[in-house]
Structures are given as structure tokens and as C-alpha cells.
Amino acid sequence: RSNVEGSDPQEVAGKYALAFERDMAALGVEPPDILALATKHIEDMVTAIEGLIERNVAYEVDGDVFFAVERFEGYGRLSGRSLDDMRAGERIEPHAGKKYPLDFALWKAAQPGEPSWPSPWGRGRPGWHIECSVMSVKYLGMSFDIHTGGTDLIFPHHENEVAQAEALAGAEPFARHWLHTGMVQMGDTKMSKSLGNVALASDVLARYPGEVVRYWALGGSYRSQVTFSDGALADARGAYQRWRTFLEAARHALGDRFPRPPDTPRRRVGSDRFDGEGEAYVQRFVEAMDDDFNSAQALAAIHDLVREANGTLEGAQSGDAKDAQLLATLSEAFLEMTGVLGFDLPSDAVDSELLGGLIDYLLELREQARSDKSFERADEIRDKLSSLGVAIEDTPSGARWRISGGS
Known part of the structure; x- marks a missing residue:
């Protein structure tokens, strides 16, 4: 993305992180206690990858490091798929040095134009999946309560998170409960950047x-x-x-x-x-x-x-x-x-007590006009209040008002 925008990767990440935080605040989502950044946890990821190699569930090939899915007995448990099913139904990233087609990258050797960090296997960057499992366990520990995400992340992303964390810890579960959300549809089609049918939160x-x-x-x-x-x-x-x-x-x-x-x-x-x-x-x-x-x-x-x-x-x-x-x-x-449910339901009025007093006073003037048979004046007061977004309802016990319309 930084290459497309012609900007520094840190600047691009900061811009979109700020936009995300702003949108979440507007939706009433409380900020997290810890906002973990992947770039601040590279050393933790390198340490975790070294641990997986020591446990013989990962291997290095020409600066890349892969997780060996056949060596993790529980692989496929979360998504309910066998290795054969996964091979038949998923896109597989090719690599000449892979020992098994479904093995996934823990560390990728540096490529021109991409950010990179030092590691025992040469400069490179962490794979997508290792970031999430390492930071989750660092701050929440193994067997934390709830892990969320879209249904499109169950495989391979969440399946790989489980494999990495449980293989490294030698214990399970990585997370106790998984809450997977459905996709947003635009008509009959899934909302997707690749299809261009995206509505930005902003x-x-x-x-x-x-x-x-x-x-x-x-x-x-x-x-x-x-x-x-x-x-x-x-x-x-x-x-x-x-x-x-x-x-x-x-x-x-x-x-x-x-x-x-x-x-x-x-x-x-x-x-x-x-x-x-x-x-x-x-x-x-x-x-x-x-x-x-x-x-x-x-x-x-x-x-x-x-x-x-x-x-x-x-x-x-x-x-x-x-x-x-x-x-x-x-x-x-x-x-x-x-x-x-996180609703504040803010009042339409800046000062509801003052507003209520003013409306009540106008309704008293309207009622007096009606008593004096000055119906045109009474209607003027009602129409003026209506134009300001105040609906009037006449009841046997007197006029009632409410704030109407608005967004």
C-alpha cells in the first residue's frame, strides 16, 4: 500500500489506524485497554518462531520459515476440515522449498520495496498469522475467553493462529470461545474491496x-x-x-x-x-x-x-x-x-430543562389563544413549533409535545 501511495509504510499504517479509531469512536465502540502494534512486537514474533523450530513444527528454507501443518495433530479442528479437503478447496501459496503444500509462512525473506527486520534467518518480515497469535498470548495468555473475527477468517487465518499458539505452548486451547461474524452484503453480493462495492464507515x-x-x-x-x-x-x-x-x-x-x-x-x-x-x-x-x-x-x-x-x-x-x-x-x-448495548441516546436539546420550559410556555400561550378564540394565532404557534421539530399532540388532559424527526 505504501508503494501505491508513495508514502512511508509507518505513515500509511498511522493514517489508517487513526481512521479506524475515529470510525470506531463514532460508532460508540469503546477503545481497547491495549492497542498492540505488530511492528512493536517483531522480537516477540522472532522468539516464537525460534521456539516452533526447536519443537520441530517449523523449518527454514532460504530465509523463509514455514509451519509444518502435518506435524501438528490438531490442524483443521477449528474449521472442521481434513488436510485433503483444505488442499482441494483453497488457494495455496506456492514455494519450491515447501515440504507440504499447506505449510504456511511464519517468516518471509526480505523483498525489494517491502519493509524488513533482522532475524536469525536474514532480513525479512513476519507472516500474517504469527502476528495475531503472538500478541494475543502476550497480553491475554493461553486459553483466553473470546476470539472474534469474520467467517472468512476461520480458514486459514484462525486455523493457523490456533496451530502456532498451541504448538508453541504445548497446551490447548488457544481461545475458549470463537465468535465468527457473517459478511456484509451489498444486495446479493458480498462487500469486497476486490469487487469495488465497498461503503466506507466514514x-x-x-x-x-x-x-x-x-x-x-x-x-x-x-x-x-x-x-x-x-x-x-x-x-x-x-x-x-x-x-x-x-x-x-x-x-x-x-x-x-x-x-x-x-x-x-x-x-x-x-x-x-x-x-x-x-x-x-x-x-x-x-x-x-x-x-x-x-x-x-x-x-x-x-x-x-x-x-x-x-x-x-x-x-x-x-x-x-x-x-x-x-x-x-x-x-x-x-x-x-x-x-x-452502548447507546447514549443524546437529547436533541442542548439543555432539555430550558427547552422544556420554553415549549411549555409557548403551549400555554397557544392554549390561551384558543381560549380567546384566536385560532389563527394558536395555529401559528403550533406550526412554528412543528417547523422547529417539535410535534404537538392534543389530548383530553392537555397538549403533549415531543421532539420529532431528526436523524
Whole structure:
């Protein structure tokens, strides 16, 4: 890539790393505790490769070092394939010195125009797979809990990670659980750089808020293929906006009684923090997430809660104590569950208390105009509020307002 752009490799890596971090922040993804860079761990990789050679599961040929897959008994266990299946169905990198076609590179001898580092086998660079297993074990140790990645990485990348780590440690497993995500589709075709049908995260985030994109990503099983389209993003925006509309209405109806978001959404399942319906929805949410991170069903539990909570808004706004208490309980459960999924649901208002006061005052002026039979003036106030994104609903107990539209 640096040759294509005519830039220093470190500059290119830094540019794309910064773009990645910026996109992840916009999507609400928390930064990792440790951001490991492959170029800072070359010595660790060289040491690991030396260890694999000592264990007779790797060999050197003219400055290249290969992992001998036939000498690792568990090769193919992760992907569920035999060596014959792998040879028949995969592209194999040719090399005259390989002892077996599926043997993969741990170290590659330096080539013109490529970055390189010193090693016992001459200058070169590490293979793709050794980087990940070495850094994972360095910071997480063997048998760490969860390893993720796309389904397209199961073989050969993840299979090779397992082989390297377990052969070097003489123990298993490398990772206890594997969560493989489905591919993003553009229509009927997989999104792919080689096909040119790619939507950059930065371009999507320029058109949709990060939390809307996050909602879209959580709308189906992480294991399934997901289709990217404007229609799918528009549906996600509509569903997400229903959450924000409910939240604004609940804040308005409850005022000072509106619950504060929990400092942390972590708590023991079955605790009595919520009573009645609030706890029931949380239990549904927890059961869904315990079922292989079934985020679609978790979202369904939240939407069902919002549907019930909307039914209490009018009573809470008109002073019904029972409805107000139920609305507060459901709002607290709502904030906990959406917090677990990483949603902040920012208010449309810079200062919601000030905004609410101003809108309430305008509605009082509108109500006075209607009492004075100055209907044209009342309609002007309603239309002005509507143009500013404030929807008015007249109910038997008085006018209700909510923030409408928006992205």
C-alpha cells in the first residue's frame, strides 16, 4: 500500500489506524485497554518462531520459515476440515522449498520495496498469522475467553493462529470461545474491496448518526450475513428515533422524577433493583443476550417496553401517580438495557430543562389563544413549533409535545 501511495509504510499504517479509531469512536465502540502494534512486537514474533523450530513444527528454507501443518495433530479442528479437503478447496501459496503444500509462512525473506527486520534467518518480515497469535498470548495468555473475527477468517487465518499458539505452548486451547461474524452484503453480493462495492464507515457516518448504524448492526444475528442498503439504514433510523422520542416524552412527563442512567449497567441477574414489568423486560433482555448474543431479541424486549411505557405518558403528564411510577420504573429499565448495548441516546436539546420550559410556555400561550378564540394565532404557534421539530399532540388532559424527526 505504501508503494501505491508513495508514502512511508509507518505513515500509511498511522493514517489508517487513526481512521479506524475515529470510525470506531463514532460508532460508540469503546477503545481497547491495549492497542498492540505488530511492528512493536517483531522480537516477540522472532522468539516464537525460534521456539516452533526447536519443537520441530517449523523449518527454514532460504530465509523463509514455514509451519509444518502435518506435524501438528490438531490442524483443521477449528474449521472442521481434513488436510485433503483444505488442499482441494483453497488457494495455496506456492514455494519450491515447501515440504507440504499447506505449510504456511511464519517468516518471509526480505523483498525489494517491502519493509524488513533482522532475524536469525536474514532480513525479512513476519507472516500474517504469527502476528495475531503472538500478541494475543502476550497480553491475554493461553486459553483466553473470546476470539472474534469474520467467517472468512476461520480458514486459514484462525486455523493457523490456533496451530502456532498451541504448538508453541504445548497446551490447548488457544481461545475458549470463537465468535465468527457473517459478511456484509451489498444486495446479493458480498462487500469486497476486490469487487469495488465497498461503503466506507466514514462515508456512512457522514449520512447517518453513529448510533443509528450501531442499531442496524445489532438488528440481526452476528453470525448471519447482513445486507447493507439505504432502506435498511432508514428502518434502523426510524426504530432508533422511536427510542429517542419516548425518552424525550418521558423526561418531559416525569421532570425531576426521571431516573438517572446507571453508573454501570452491570448487575447480578435476578436482583431486585426493578419491580414488576421493568424487571420482566430486563430478564427477557438478559436471556436473549445469553442465547449466543441474540441482539435482535434483546432489541425486541426494549421495543416492547417502550410500547408499554408510551401508554403511561398521558397519565403521568396529567399527574396520575401510578402511571408516573410505572413510567419511571420502565424508563430506568430502558436506560439500563440500552446502556448495555452502548447507546447514549443524546437529547436533541442542548439543555432539555430550558427547552422544556420554553415549549411549555409557548403551549400555554397557544392554549390561551384558543381560549380567546384566536385560532389563527394558536395555529401559528403550533406550526412554528412543528417547523422547529417539535410535534404537538392534543389530548383530553392537555397538549403533549415531543421532539420529532431528526436523524
